[in-house]
Amino acid sequence: MSEITTEQVAHLAHLARIALTPQEIEKLTGELGTIVDSIAKVSQVAGEDVPATSHPIPLSNVFRPDVPGATLTTEEALAGAPEHDGSRFKVSAILGEEQ
Template structure:
């Protein structure tokens, strides 16, 4: 079995900003242990001589010319906002500081 614990799941939930309930954490801990056991086998064949593939079709140097295009209007930009002050998105007080 994988070594994943409820504390670990709670930590991951915090990193992922999901306020899981204790019941969900318990359930997920069990499920993830099973899933991780079954997927951990990737490391069996992933030897050092095998390069990683991050893009299925290799391309390089895909660029855009430095030319200004269309922007959203302020109204469009704010159209989906749960809350705004007419020009800016509004959020509750921030606890942590910028990184």
């Protein structure tokens, strides 16, 4: 098993700003050790003669052609808006930039 320590897990939790109890740290230490060991096993068998794959089945684009279609008029687009000025949506100011 890999040498993942509780101190390393606590340090990573601190960096990620995740509050963990001592019991959670202990549990995650074992789980992360198992994950690192599993990755090491895969690395042993995945040699240079094994091609890297991102998906077991080849994929191709399934996009439809980009064909212009009917669009909404300004009035239709603004019909359901809670607030508008006749040509644009009105939204609240953000980040303290009141106008």
